[in-house]
Amino acid sequence: LDEETTEAWCEVVQEHGETLVLDKERFLQLPVALQRNLLRMSIEKLLGNLKDIEMRHIEEIMGVLPKSAGKRIKLPGGLTFSIEYDKYLLGKDWAALSPFPILDGEFSLKIPGGTQVPGWRIEADIVGREQMMETDDNLVAYFDLDKAGSKLVLRSRQRGDRFQPLGMGMLKKLGEFMIDAKIPHAWRDRIPVICSSYHILWVVGWRIDDRVKVTGNTQRILRLRFERC
Template sequence: MILKDKVLKYIIENSMVKQGDKVLVALSGGPDSVCLLHILNSLKNELDICIYAAHINHCLRGEEADKDEGYAKELCRKLDIKFYSKAIDINNIANEKGISTELAGREERYKFFNELKDELKLNKIAIAHNLNDQAETIIMRAIRGTGLEGLIGIRPVRENLYIRPILCLSRKEIEFYCGKEDLRPRIDKTNYEDIYARNKIRLKAIPFIEENFNKDIVNTLNRLAYMCNVDNEFIESMVLESYNKYCLEYNKSLIIKKDAFKEKEALLTRVLRKALMNFSGVCNNFEMKHIYDIISFQKGSTGKSINLPNDVKAINSYGDIKLEKNKPNRLKFEDKSITMKINDIISETLDFGLGNAKYSICFEKIKFEKHINFKDNELIKYFDYDKIKNVIIIRKRLDGDKIVPIGMTGTKKIKDIFINLKIPKDKRDEIPIVTFDNKIAWIVGIKVSDEFKINKDTKNLLKISFLRKEF
């Protein structure tokens, strides 16, 4: 079968796109993403889709990274595809967050893709995972002790947004296609260094298995993933049926009836996990140990409670388990920071203090109205509520803090702002810093960030008012 036809069949079988979709291709410049872009572009008329491309320069490989970006841009020019790129210092971000460059890179890529999705009104984001990536993922998860869902590996479609059209192609097929079409993709030499766990599996584990146990291990693992997915879909249908039977949303809480705990362990654990994820709205941080904590706890005395991740509290009520949100603490003046989730805010007033500076802070979610005086005063500011995805933190300044001042595109160090304004050193740690999703939104009384400003598309506002108590 011609590879293009193989991909078309895979796209149709998995309902990846529909007519009129605008599809963003994650384009690194390597063989996988170049093959993906070229095949999708050749199928765009048949599928009736529009193609865009996005490239992240991670600034990790100096001149080589710049050449990757140049190649990707030129390829898109030749194919008449709109191209978007962004340079990000991944090493700096990884150090700031205390995470690996691999994880930091992934987070920044997806962040950029989703920014473009919102800006360009895109329908799908195409990622260039292939059969070999799938095999490597399954081995990695098996080594870590995954369950059935983990053995499904990489899904062809996730969240009806991320699609993987060449997950049906092997790395050899991709290299053959790139050679046949004379695409000459860029090669990242770090892919051939065994510095990451995935690279070690790719370069050592799989070749060893192929040579000593199963020369067709890549396809074998992909068949395993398919079979696991078939079984899991059946199990999930039973989980949904049991969830609807045993779980009841009531007055901002979720009640899991005690009869659920009579079910088989395989079903019960999945129902509990679904309950936790549905109630919290968060898919991560819940582990099997938390599930078994609930099962053990349910057998104990009524009235007892346990705290779980994502601000969830479980209460034993005569054998029923009631999930509630932990109420935010009312902080005292001597506390040094405030952390709140944006979804919890309707109207909230808290006390906050830094050194001799004491404040009452009022948070209000309000509808956008043209008559609002947005230049009220330096201690009252309005922000676009819908641009804030998760967490609000109010704290003192930290070394290396930067802000994108209103009207600017680049960042400016807060230290330099304080120096330019001649703010005494002993007063700088008393000036509150407001951050949204770890980005500085407001140096209170001094500067507001451009990233959360109100524009013509703003629908909801977050109003933050600082009332100075004493100084």
């Protein structure tokens, strides 16, 4: 069984510092006995031993495996077992897996120009229609400048946030949008949000607001580009 557990580890587990990422689909396909062994191996990998881990801790994890994303279990040694949409996370600082740095505070953007905030540099340019390019880069977006305005701020999400996602005809709670977009819980407070004095313009990395999209009537186009630094 130890050999099978080691083989399962290679297929199911990825190591990211002090956090282990377990592929949910592959893990659930394992025999139950192998699931338990893999959990023990994972915990021992992080803690160095299993002296504070009892059978009830393993069974508590086993009991929540089918639960929906967002469920978390606190374990001895400061570990947390967290359920995400397509993975299980086990570690002390699983929020560190977020590709977004911690965002604390509110920052005014220089338009046009560059703005430096902790972890990010934002470039704002007024461009012509011929400079708009289709791109797979989800950190670049285009806006109707006259609708968006030039007094924009960068912040993280706030309670009660709503916006009108591109392609939708009505407002949606930002929290509900993040759930529908299957954004991991550990990322949500770190995702940059661009706002005017009226409403959200862009949930960076995901969707702009439909009300500020570039149309055939747009006279001035604002391009925002985020870069990690």
